[in-house]
Amino acid sequence: MNIKAERRSGSSSDQRLDRLAEIAVRVGLGLAPGQELVMTAPIEALPLARLVAEHAYKAGASLVTTLFADDAATLMRFRHASRESFEHAPAWLFEGMAAAFRSGAARLAIVGEDPALLAGQDAEKVATANRARSKAYLPALELIAAFATNWTIVAAATPAWARTVFPQASEDEAVARLWELIFSASRVDGPDPIAAWAAHNQALQARTHLLNERRFAALRFRGPGTDLQVGLAEGHEWAGGSTTAKNGIVCNANIPTEEVFTTPHKDRVEGVVTSTKPLSYQGTLIEEISVRFAAGAIVEANARTGEEVLRKVLETDEGARRLGEVALVPYSSPISRSGLLFYSTLFDENAASHIALGQSYSKCIRGGDAMSPDELAGHGANRSLIHIDWMIGSAEIDLDGLGRDGRSEPLMKKGEWVV
Ligand code: ZN
Numbered sequence: 001m002n003i004k005a006e007r008r009s010g011s012s013s014d015q016r017l018d019r020l021a022e023i024a025v026r027v028g029l030g031l032a033p034g035q036e037l038v039m040t041a042p043i044e045a046l047p048l049a050r051l052v053a054e055h056a057y058k059a060g061a062s063l064v065t066t067l068f069a070d071d072a073a074t075l076m077r078f079r080h081a082s083r084e085s086f087e088h089a090p091a092w093l094f095e096g097m098a099a100a101f102r103s104g105a106a107r108l109a110i111v112g113e114d115p116a117l118l119a120g121q122d123a124e125k126v127a128t129a130n131r132a133r134s135k136a137y138l139p140a141l142e143l144i145a146a147f148a149t150n151w152t153i154v155a156a157a158t159p160a161w162a163r164t165v166f167p168q169a170s171e172d173e174a175v176a177r178l179w180e181l182i183f184s185a186s187r188v189d190g191p192d193p194i195a196a197w198a199a200h201n202q203a204l205q206a207r208t209h210l211l212n213e214r215r216f217a218a219l220r221f222r223g224p225g226t227d228l229q230v231g232l233a234e235g236h237e238w239a240g241g242s243t244t245a246k247n248g249i250v251c252n253a254n255i256p257t258e259e260v261f262t263t264p265h266k267d268r269v270e271g272v273v274t275s276t277k278p279l280s281y282q283g284t285l286i287e288e289i290s291v292r293f294a295a296g297a298i299v300e301a302n303a304r305t306g307e308e309v310l311r312k313v314l315e316t317d318e319g320a321r322r323l324g325e326v327a328l329v330p331y332s333s334p335i336s337r338s339g340l341l342f343y344s345t346l347f348d349e350n351a352a353s354h355i356a357l358g359q360s361y362s363k364c365i366r367g368g369d370a371m372s373p374d375e376l377a378g379h380g381a382n383r384s385l386i387h388i389d390w391m392i393g394s395a396e397i398d399l400d401g402l403g404r405d406g407r408s409e410p411l412m413k414k415g416e417w418v419v
Pocket residue numbers: 259261325327349354389
């Protein structure tokens with residue numbers, strides 16, 4: 001008997017939405033009394049954003065500022081704004097956010113935008129807008145990537161996203177089903193979500209301890225279309241679950257999270273790799289990515305859809321064709337078991353092992369928080385305007401850890417941990 005399918009949650013979806021907001025504030029942010037909060041959200045996520053604000057104030061927030069994004073207004077820009085105007089991004093806004101983080105504000109992002117919003121738009125305009133935005137966002141991104149403050153990302157089931165995940169269902173049904181998945185993946189459907197998160201963080205940390213003890217020089221992924229050796233940065237440190245930000249606050253940056261991850265060496269990645277899930281990047285679906293790395297850099301790149309956007313992304317800067325993250329997720333992770341494609345990095349990256357192009361996390365280098373950008377680069381940590389995760393794991397991928405002496409140890413077989 002399949003107990004899981006029979007199980008019915010005792011709590012209503014209103015209660016679970018409230019618990020998701022509470023988990024976002026207490027576990028995701030670990031918001032401190034007196035701390036300011038800057039929140040971004042799609043306009044359709046207003047009910048969750050309000051509950052987050054309520055829980056933040058209950059936790060002692062001094063001020064909650066919410067910035068809503070509107071997909072429909074974004075589309076109007078693509079329809080009516082001049083081509084030259086796509087060079088423009090609101091640098092003032094991102095500088096303001098960076099100033100808020102520097103002065104101690106926490107950051108919460110609710111995601112749920114339409115994964116294919118810009119699919120039909122001019123690729124040149126999309127690429128120009130992405131590039132301008134990435135560049136303008138850099139001051140804020142650097143602080144986030146360095147965990148200068150506590151931050152978290154949670155998801156809300158918006159109609160456009162839900163329709164993409166469940167194309168056969170009616171809109172109401174799709175939204176309801178997506179919420180169910182968000183609640184269970186975010187661990188708010190059990191009797192004690194706070195305790196569930198404590199146990200989950202402990203399990204992820206046991207995995208990072210084991211990998212940190214091994215001190216592998218490289219990882220090797222093998223499967224259909226993939227034979228990739230990922231050299232790891234000098235002094236790399238595995239992370240997973242909760243993190244202590246530089247302000248001393250313990251936060252969970254992603255809700256949900258299933259990954260353990262570290263920093264690859266930017267010059268030591270070799271071989272070919274094929275994506276195992278489509279990548280939804282700023283409204284463009286990039287499917288069946290296949291790239292070849294030599295001396296750390298992508299030297300050949302193809303994709304079945306979105307290839308032009310992918311190529312533009314790789315041209316963003318020198319670091320855009322190199323890796324900033326490698327992350328391991330077993331094929332049996334709860335999100336993977338749903339068998340669904342979410343078209344959202346927050347969910348899909350927690351269903352499969354993945355790599356990220358671009359910016360690395362200084363947290364994932366031992367002592368990296370105190371290092372200058374040049375010192376980090378000297379350890380092999382990559383630097384870029386972008387950080388884009390894409391999935392390379394599946395039930396057909398084997399993974400070995402390679403020691404400094406060249407000895408290899410099986411870590412995953414057919415997508416599952418064997419250590
Ligand atoms: Zn990741």
